Amino acid sequence: MTVTLHDVQxxxxxxxxxxxxxxxxxxxxxxxxxxxxxxxxxxxxxxxGAFKFRGACNAVFSLSEEEAAHGVVTHxxxxxxxxxxxxxxxRGIPAYIVMPDNAPQVKKDAVAGYxxxxxxxxxxxxxxxxxxxxxxxxxxxxxxxxxxxxxxxxGQGTAALELLTEVPDLDVVIAPVGxxxxxxxxxxxxxxxxxxxxxxxxxPEMADDAYRSMKEGKIIPSVNPKTIxxxxxxxxxxxxxxxxxxxxxxxxxVSERGIIEAxxxxxxxxxxxxxxxxxxxxxxxxxxxxxxxxxxxxxILSGGNVDLNKLPWQG
Amino acid sequence: MTVTLHDVQxxxxxxxxxxxxxxxxxxxxxxxxxxxxxxxxxxxxxxxGAFKFRGACNAVFSLSEEEAAHGVVTHxxxxxxxxxxxxxxxRGIPAYIVMPDNAPQVKKDAVAGYxxxxxxxxxxxxxxxxxxxxxxxxxxxxxxxxxxxxxxxxGQGTAALELLTEVPDLDVVIAPVGxxxxxxxxxxxxxxxxxxxxxxxxxPEMADDAYRSMKEGKIIPSVNPKTIxxxxxxxxxxxxxxxxxxxxxxxxxVSERGIIEAxxxxxxxxxxxxxxxxxxxxxxxxxxxxxxxxxxxxxILSGGNVDLNKLPWQG
Numbered sequence: 326m327t328v329t330l331h332d333v334q335x336x337x338x339x340x341x342x343x344x345x346x347x348x349x350x351x352x353x354x355x356x357x358x359x360x361x362x363x364x365x366x367x368x369x370x371x372x373x374g375a376f377k378f379r380g381a382c383n384a385v386f387s388l389s390e391e392e393a394a395h396g397v398v399t400h401x402x403x404x405x406x407x408x409x410x411x412x413x414x415x416r417g418i419p420a421y422i423v424m425p426d427n428a429p430q431v432k433k434d435a436v437a438g439y440x441x442x443x444x445x446x447x448x449x450x451x452x453x454x455x456x457x458x459x460x461x462x463x464x465x466x467x468x469x470x471x472x473x474x475x476x477x478x479x480g481q482g483t484a485a486l487e488l489l490t491e492v493p494d495l496d497v498v499i500a501p502v503g504x505x506x507x508x509x510x511x512x513x514x515x516x517x518x519x520x521x522x523x524x525x526x527x528x529p530e531m532a533d534d535a536y537r538s539m540k541e542g543k544i545i546p547s548v549n550p551k552t553i554x555x556x557x558x559x560x561x562x563x564x565x566x567x568x569x570x571x572x573x574x575x576x577x578x579v580s581e582r583g584i585i586e587a588x589x590x591x592x593x594x595x596x597x598x599x600x601x602x603x604x605x606x607x608x609x610x611x612x613x614x615x616x617x618x619x620x621x622x623x624x625i626l627s628g629g630n631v632d633l634n635k636l637p638w639q640g
Numbered sequence: 641m642t643v644t645l646h647d648v649q650x651x652x653x654x655x656x657x658x659x660x661x662x663x664x665x666x667x668x669x670x671x672x673x674x675x676x677x678x679x680x681x682x683x684x685x686x687x688x689g690a691f692k693f694r695g696a697c698n699a700v701f702s703l704s705e706e707e708a709a710h711g712v713v714t715h716x717x718x719x720x721x722x723x724x725x726x727x728x729x730x731r732g733i734p735a736y737i738v739m740p741d742n743a744p745q746v747k748k749d750a751v752a753g754y755x756x757x758x759x760x761x762x763x764x765x766x767x768x769x770x771x772x773x774x775x776x777x778x779x780x781x782x783x784x785x786x787x788x789x790x791x792x793x794x795g796q797g798t799a800a801l802e803l804l805t806e807v808p809d810l811d812v813v814i815a816p817v818g819x820x821x822x823x824x825x826x827x828x829x830x831x832x833x834x835x836x837x838x839x840x841x842x843x844p845e846m847a848d849d850a851y852r853s854m855k856e857g858k859i860i861p862s863v864n865p866k867t868i869x870x871x872x873x874x875x876x877x878x879x880x881x882x883x884x885x886x887x888x889x890x891x892x893x894v895s896e897r898g899i900i901e902a903x904x905x906x907x908x909x910x911x912x913x914x915x916x917x918x919x920x921x922x923x924x925x926x927x928x929x930x931x932x933x934x935x936x937x938x939x940i941l942s943g944g945n946v947d948l949n950k951l952p953w954q955g
Binding site: 348350367369370374589592593594595596597598599629633634636638639 | 663665682684685689904907908909910911912913914944948949951953954
């Protein structure tokens with residue numbers, strides 16, 4: 326395995342001055358609905374409103390002085406872009422951000438607000454990658470991939486590290502899966518601290534490439550996925566897939582309806598703002614597709630960046 | 641004074657098995673915007689989604705067995721109704737709730753969900769009170785007024801008690817004011833624990849009866865107020881006014897625009913769901929009408945019950 330518990334622990338030390346140690350919330354309403362004891366790790370309250378800051382921060386502060394001077398570059402539909410822009414600003418280096426032109430306005434504004442230098446491209450993986458490569462050649466910036474990067478994976482694992490430090494007797498951890506950075510980091514931290522823990526992934530039914538990849542034993546890329554969970558559109562990567570294949574018990578898919586219902590339930594009853602991608606993880610409990618009754622279940626709420634002008638349950 | 645710090649401390653003991661000790665959150669974005677160090681006491685995460693559970697719970701569990709057997713009755717536009725219904729259910733006694741027929745559907749449903757027996761009436765104070773009196777005579781239930789009740793005031797003060805126990809070096813506490821139950825209880829707890837602390841009230845400009853009452857030195861009733869902060873429509877009471885008059889430094893009024901902007905900012909940046917009445921307290925910092933720069937400011941976020949189908953910033 327390319328990333329270890331020790332890497333996650335080092336990442337935790339490295340990002341400690343910059344990242345929030347996010348709260349862990351519980352809710353009786355949610356426990357009743359889920360039939361389990363649920364611990365919500367609130368990465369929606371992380372800097373930039375998403376766990377992505379952990380990985381980006383670890384990557385940026387791992388660079389040598391010389392590397393750092395040329396800046397960093399990435400492509401991202403939003404949260405990773407904001408995260409990298411802020412991490413770069415904290416280190417005082419440029420961040421070049423390639424964004425799909427259909428990204429939500431609130432995310433474009435946020436990236437610009439953190440000082441990211443945005444280049445827009447078509448919303449395809451090919452367009453993103455070719456644009457990023459062009460910028461890399463022009464500037465000498467270091468590519469910080471949104472998930473297929475060891476430093477990023479180690480950084481993302483620090484959320485689970487904190488969760489298990491505060492609630493060591495968890496039976497299960499659930500994390501959403503898109504590219505697999507959060508999930509692979511979570512699984513390394515959780516299995517490293519507690520080998521018997523069950524790691525379950527949550528994925529939208531409408532973007533079930535990770536589910537299919539696990540079944541086939543190889544990466545099946547996502548083809549034009551359509552889900553409200555816009556943070557989970559990407560496919561597994563060469564680094565994240567083997568980690569997930571080894572550590573993750575199963576990938577549970579959640580319907581669009583389940584995602585929206587779980588999201589609304591959390592807003593209404595837990596009183597926190599989570600984005601659809603975070604609601605996918607709650608959706609595993611909501612739809613009860615896997616029996617977790619009576620167990621202690623940690624859920625990584627990946628983020629809380631939503632456009633408040635238009636909510637998913639509004640027609 | 642009719643209610644003392646000792647009463648608040650006793651209330652805290654009494655409600656401990658039933659009420660949440662709510663989180664206290666901080667936010668760098670909010671600190672920057674406010675120019676102060678802000679501590680948010682999250683009563684939006686209290687049972688029934690509002691501080692009102694504290695007062696109702698203290699009132700219900702203070703009743704003798706004989707009184708309790710006849711149940712409790714109140715009139716309320718929402719949060720107090722839910723709170724009393726739940727507290728009564730926890731004690732196993734009936735709760736008769738008089739509600740204005742224009743109360744939000746989500747609040748009607750919630751009261752019914754907690755087992756409250758609802759009687760609807762016209763949305764005037766007179767209709768509410770006469771309907772309640774009729775029910776009291778029919779059932780022998782004990783009236784639990786939403787704010788002008790010593791047990792309720794003592795219960796509401798427990799939020800500030802917790803806040804000051806965890807953050808003892810606060811310079812200022814801000815609470816919203818409608819009928820004054822939360823504000824008077826807050827002021828008793830805060831001044832009792834720390835005589836030098838400043839207690840500031842937050843009130844909608846469009847429902848500024850408490851502001852005018854303080855100025856005139858007597859209760860000026862609210863006349864047909866129109867504000868989005870629907871929890872703050874009521875006027876000060878005979879019990880709450882003198883407590884507030886003695887303890888509260890000033891009442892700061894907040895514009896409707898300030899309420900909505902502060903509410904949206906908290907949702908967007910702090911990632912928690914608060915109702916407009918809670919946003920009024922944040923609005924004092926938002927509009928900077930009083931200089932609190934560099935101070936440690938506790939804010940009681942009164943509740944988080946909103947209709948998620950229609951948000952204030954949606955046209």
